[in-house]
Amino acid sequence: MHGMQGVRGSIPLSSTILRRYSMAVAYNFNEIDKKWQEFWEKEGIFRAVPDKDKSKYYLLEMFPYPSGKIHMGHVRNYSIGDVIARYKKMCGFNVLHPMGFDAFGQPAENAAIKNQSDPKIWTNQCIDWMKEELKKMGFSYDWQRELSTCDPDYYKWNQWIFLKMMEKGLVYKKKSLVNWCPKCETTLANEEVINGGCWRCKEIVEQKELEQWFIKITEYKEKLLDDLKELKNWPTQVLTMQENWIGKSQGCEIYFKVKDSSEIINVFTTRPDTIFGATYVVLACEHPLVKKLIKNAPEEKEILEFIAKVEKESKIVRQASDVKKEGKFIGAYAINPVNNEAVPIWIADYVLMEYGTGAIMAVPTHDQRDFLFAKEHNLPMRIVIRNPNDQIQNPKNMIQAYEGGGVQVNSGQFDGIPNQEAKTKIAEWIQNNSMGKITTHWRLRDWLISRQRYWGTPIPIINCKKCGTVPVAYDNLPVVLPENVKFTGTGGSPLNQAKDFVNVDCPKCKQAATRETDTMATFFDSSWYFLRFCSPNYINDPFDKEEAKYWMTVDQYIGGIEHAVLHLLYSRFFTKFFQDLGMVSFAEPFNRLLTQGMVLKEGEVMSKSRGNIVDPDGIIKQYGADVLRVFILFAAPPEMELDWSDKGMEGIVRFLNRVWRLIDEQRSLDRARDESVQPSETGQIHELTRKLHLTIKEVTSAFEKDYKFNTAISATMELVNQIYQIPEVQRKNKTVKDAVEKLVLLLSPFASHVCEEMWQMLGHSKSIFLETWPEFDEAKIKTSTVNIAVQINGKLRANIDVPADASETEVREIALSDLKVKECIKDAQLKKFIFVPNKLVNIVI
RNA sequence: GGGCAAGUGGUGGAAUGGCAUACACGAAGGACUUAAAAUCCUUUGGCCGUAAGGUCGUGAGGGUUCGACUCCCUCCUUGCCCACCA
Numbered sequence: 047m048h049g050m051q052g053v054r055g056s057i058p059l060s061s062t063i064l065r066r067y068s069m070a071v072a073y074n075f076n077e078i079d080k081k082w083q084e085f086w087e088k089e090g091i092f093r094a095v096p097d098k099d100k101s102k103y104y105l106l107e108m109f110p111y112p113s114g115k116i117h118m119g120h121v122r123n124y125s126i127g128d129v130i131a132r133y134k135k136m137c138g139f140n141v142l143h144p145m146g147f148d149a150f151g152q153p154a155e156n157a158a159i160k161n162q163s164d165p166k167i168w169t170n171q172c173i174d175w176m177k178e179e180l181k182k183m184g185f186s187y188d189w190q191r192e193l194s195t196c197d198p199d200y201y202k203w204n205q206w207i208f209l210k211m212m213e214k215g216l217v218y219k220k221k222s223l224v225n226w227c228p229k230c231e232t233t234l235a236n237e238e239v240i241n242g243g244c245w246r247c248k249e250i251v252e253q254k255e256l257e258q259w260f261i262k263i264t265e266y267k268e269k270l271l272d273d274l275k276e277l278k279n280w281p282t283q284v285l286t287m288q289e290n291w292i293g294k295s296q297g298c299e300i301y302f303k304v305k306d307s308s309e310i311i312n313v314f315t316t317r318p319d320t321i322f323g324a325t326y327v328v329l330a331c332e333h334p335l336v337k338k339l340i341k342n343a344p345e346e347k348e349i350l351e352f353i354a355k356v357e358k359e360s361k362i363v364r365q366a367s368d369v370k371k372e373g374k375f376i377g378a379y380a381i382n383p384v385n386n387e388a389v390p391i392w393i394a395d396y397v398l399m400e401y402g403t404g405a406i407m408a409v410p411t412h413d414q415r416d417f418l419f420a421k422e423h424n425l426p427m428r429i430v431i432r433n434p435n436d437q438i439q440n441p442k443n444m445i446q447a448y449e450g451g452g453v454q455v456n457s458g459q460f461d462g463i464p465n466q467e468a469k470t471k472i473a474e475w476i477q478n479n480s481m482g483k484i485t486t487h488w489r490l491r492d493w494l495i496s497r498q499r500y501w502g503t504p505i506p507i508i509n510c511k512k513c514g515t516v517p518v519a520y521d522n523l524p525v526v527l528p529e530n531v532k533f534t535g536t537g538g539s540p541l542n543q544a545k546d547f548v549n550v551d552c553p554k555c556k557q558a559a560t561r562e563t564d565t566m567a568t569f570f571d572s573s574w575y576f577l578r579f580c581s582p583n584y585i586n587d588p589f590d591k592e593e594a595k596y597w598m599t600v601d602q603y604i605g606g607i608e609h610a611v612l613h614l615l616y617s618r619f620f621t622k623f624f625q626d627l628g629m630v631s632f633a634e635p636f637n638r639l640l641t642q643g644m645v646l647k648e649g650e651v652m653s654k655s656r657g658n659i660v661d662p663d664g665i666i667k668q669y670g671a672d673v674l675r676v677f678i679l680f681a682a683p684p685e686m687e688l689d690w691s692d693k694g695m696e697g698i699v700r701f702l703n704r705v706w707r708l709i710d711e712q713r714s715l716d717r718a719r720d721e722s723v724q725p726s727e728t729g730q731i732h733e734l735t736r737k738l739h740l741t742i743k744e745v746t747s748a749f750e751k752d753y754k755f756n757t758a759i760s761a762t763m764e765l766v767n768q769i770y771q772i773p774e775v776q777r778k779n780k781t782v783k784d785a786v787e788k789l790v791l792l793l794s795p796f797a798s799h800v801c802e803e804m805w806q807m808l809g810h811s812k813s814i815f816l817e818t819w820p821e822f823d824e825a826k827i828k829t830s831t832v833n834i835a836v837q838i839n840g841k842l843r844a845n846i847d848v849p850a851d852a853s854e855t856e857v858r859e860i861a862l863s864d865l866k867v868k869e870c871i872k873d874a875q876l877k878k879f880i881f882v883p884n885k886l887v888n889i890v891i
Numbered sequence: 892g893g894g895c896a897a898g899u900g901g902u903g904g905a906a907u908g909g910c911a912u913a914c915a916c917g918a919a920g921g922a923c924u925u926a927a928a929a930u931c932c933u934u935u936g937g938c939c940g941u942a943a944g945g946u947c948g949u950g951a952g953g954g955u956u957c958g959a960c961u962c963c964c965u966c967c968u969u970g971c972c973c974a975c976c977a
Contacts, residue, residue, distance in 0.1 A: 111977050235975040283895055290894055497975060681903060694903060697915045760914035835910040840958045842910050880957050886909055890957050
């Protein structure tokens with residue numbers, strides 16, 4: 047799933063390693079990291095076992111694509127998850143925190159072509175490397191639950207789910223276009239099409255029609271939309287993006303008769319209020335009527351050439367903004383049903399067959415794309431909605447389309463009506479007079495899962511000349527990928543060459559038949575892995591219903607914002623499907639969602655092609671895992687973009703060194719500490735208690751509320767600074783020792799290794815993660831007086847001390863008697879007195 | 892083209908209607924040291940002023956409010972996603 051920020055290869059050394067002077071970490075992090083990683087593993091501290099007596103907490107981070115190297119995006123994602131998992135454990139929850147690998151996909155196959163290797167061996171090697179790095183970060187995973195989607199024990203269930211979907215009528219085959227390189231004879235991903243050419247050989251990419259497998263996700267469109275309301279703990283931006291993606295819109299189909307013909311063009315529009323301004327009609331090149339209408343027309347040959355050209359262009363090129371919209375008049379006219387006007391029929395590359403009905407009515411005055419097209423081809427225009435802010439009467443004077451609101455003009459009986467109102471009225475009038483019908487349009491398309499690739503789950507289908515498409519029997523799953531396949535990069539899917547795989551007997555008629563060679567898109571694999579983690583070795587079903595009942599739903603899911611639509615939508619769809627199968631009792635898989643921002647360097651995304659990758663492994667070698675974890679959480683709030691800086695990390699080294707010295711000091715004080723001779727509580731010590739409770743409150747609220755770990759960490763820094771303000775003799779005080787102990791507890795989710803070590807140094811024998819999270823006391827935070835601001839006409843003029851929770855009358859008296867305030871007011875009239883308890887007052891004069 | 896975000900000191904960021912710049916980095920000066928590192932102390936938004944203090948200031952412009960980084964409108968810039976990368 048992750049994989050954007052670079053794969054194994056020539057990774058430049060971090061500049062940090064090359065810098066001559068760098069801050070030294072005060073403790074032996076190599077030894078400490080290793081010691082505690084082994085301890086956690088050996089003691090099984092983070093192993094998850096169902097326990098009915100304990101509340102469960104399922105924390106999941108999006109699993110990675112095994113590129114071989116972890117990148118800063120992974121470090122960020124998994125550090126955020128890890129601190130939450132450790133915190134929840136300390137709060138007494140039974141935590142499930144698993145990790146696995148989204149192991150199918152194109153990079154393995156591309157590597158196979160390049161090195162003549164086996165994608166399986168390559169992938170497993172990458173998984174080993176990556177696991178090693180993840181372990182070095184000290185993340186609290188239950189490795190016993192590790193899974194890999196390229197394992198037949200996993201992808202067997204992809205096939206099982208596919209067949210179940212087929213049983214429920216959710217699977218079908220349809221012709222669909224793919225990017226095709228005629229030289230390599232292979233399908234290409236959008237990202238492999240570079241400036242319209244093949245990434246490998248630069249040949250111009252064509253569009254080719256292939257029979258492909260689709261999943262009817264559209265059957266679930268209403269539920270997918272409605273249930274978004276239930277997702278109260280999802281970021282609103284993700285909800286909005288999903289809502290737009292599903293794209294429910296009320297619109298209208300309008301029937302245009304073709305002049306001197308019995309044919310009818312059905313156009314779809316969301317703007318029926320502009321129908322009187324429709325001055326031409328545009329069909330997609332693939333529209334079935336086009337070939338009929340141009341038959342025997344004088345321009346037929348020219349038009350066919352144009353269509354052939356457009357069909358070769360990739361979808362990306364067709365929708366790109368910088369390309370000039372091209373089109374051709376096809377010599378026929380259509381009748382606008384509302385005013386019986388004959389308007390020309392055009393074809394153009396910017397109208398897509400997949401959207402709406404593949405035909406549009408063009409209103410150049412009120413749609414910018416139509417406007418540009420009409421200007422380019424000198425087509426007529428008519429204003430039908432009056433822009434209240436300008437007086438343009440003649441459409442020739444318009445410099446762009448007016449897409450805003452206003453009253454109807456040139457619209458027959460609807461003139462003078464606001465267009466929002468006219469939208470419904472016109473649609474109803476059209477429907478009542480059989481000129482069209484009101485429809486609901488959805489933007490969501492069915493999901494194309496076919497890939498003409500080797501390294502994916504084989505689609506469990508046998509194609510028989512006699513019986514058609516025959517599903518593989520459940521008992522015969524998994525359909526295992528054949529080995530010893532040649533990877534040439536040409537000639538279609540490598541599976542076609544695997545004769546033993548392809549040639550089989552039809553399960554129905556036992557005659558010779560062929561196996562389907564398309565594999566599944568990897569999004570299929572990742573749409574249900576969160577359920578598999580509940581029982582990763584279960585053999586009777588994709589997952590054990592009882593285990594899933596205990597662990598699901600995922601309490602906190604964390605991953606990149608780039609998955610806001612696709613992965614998250616597919617996972618929601620699968621869950622609803624499992625609900626309909628009676629396998630789960632809930633409709634939504636992820637209770638709370640956190641989408642973390644990208645990791646940048648100097649304002650640019652870290653990527654191999656930019657050559658600005660900072661390798662986490664180098665940072666771990668130089669500073670240890672804790673420094674990296676704390677820094678990446680400190681540098682920015684989780685959902686924001688994070689600008690990497692090598693320098694900033696030295697601040698964290700300094701900070702952890704300061705904490706280490708405090709603990710070291712307390713340890714030596716412990717030896718000499720005399721309980722009976724406690725230094726007396728000074729004001730500073732009293733203040734420290736208050737600060738401690740404030741800090742506990744702040745850090746706890748970061749975990750419970752907004753995950754602002756950057757400010758949580760800065761709060762612990764302030765606490766440390768305050769402890770250092772206390773003279774060394776006073777630090778013998780038990781209150782200081784208590785504060786230091788609590789500090790270590792507060793920091794342990796972040797700097798886990800060194801905190802375990804420090805906890806031991808402070809004389810504890812049990813793992814810090816088996817301790818209880820500290821609680822704060824609101825009474826200890828309260829003070830007797832507060833300092834509040836005095837504003838005069840909104841400008842800060844003075845600060846005054848008032849008793850905490852003082853009344854307005856009291857504060858007013860103190861404020862008005864303040865010398866500075868008096869001087870500012872002089873003899874001006876007091877108009878208003880604004881009072882915000884414990885914060886400020888504003889005197890308006 | 893569509894959708895979603897973000898814009899605050901030299902830098903990362905803090906403050907979500909109430910004292911703008913917490914915390915950290917960097918920089919400058921000082922203490923310690925034979926020296927360096929480490930550590931500790933001081934200063935650090937702009938402008939005016941010796942100072943007290945004043946004044947401007949959160950991408951630009953407008954609006955709402957006693958009060959706006961925060962809410963509303965218009966615009967600019969940057970980043971991310973858009974169905975075969977994952």
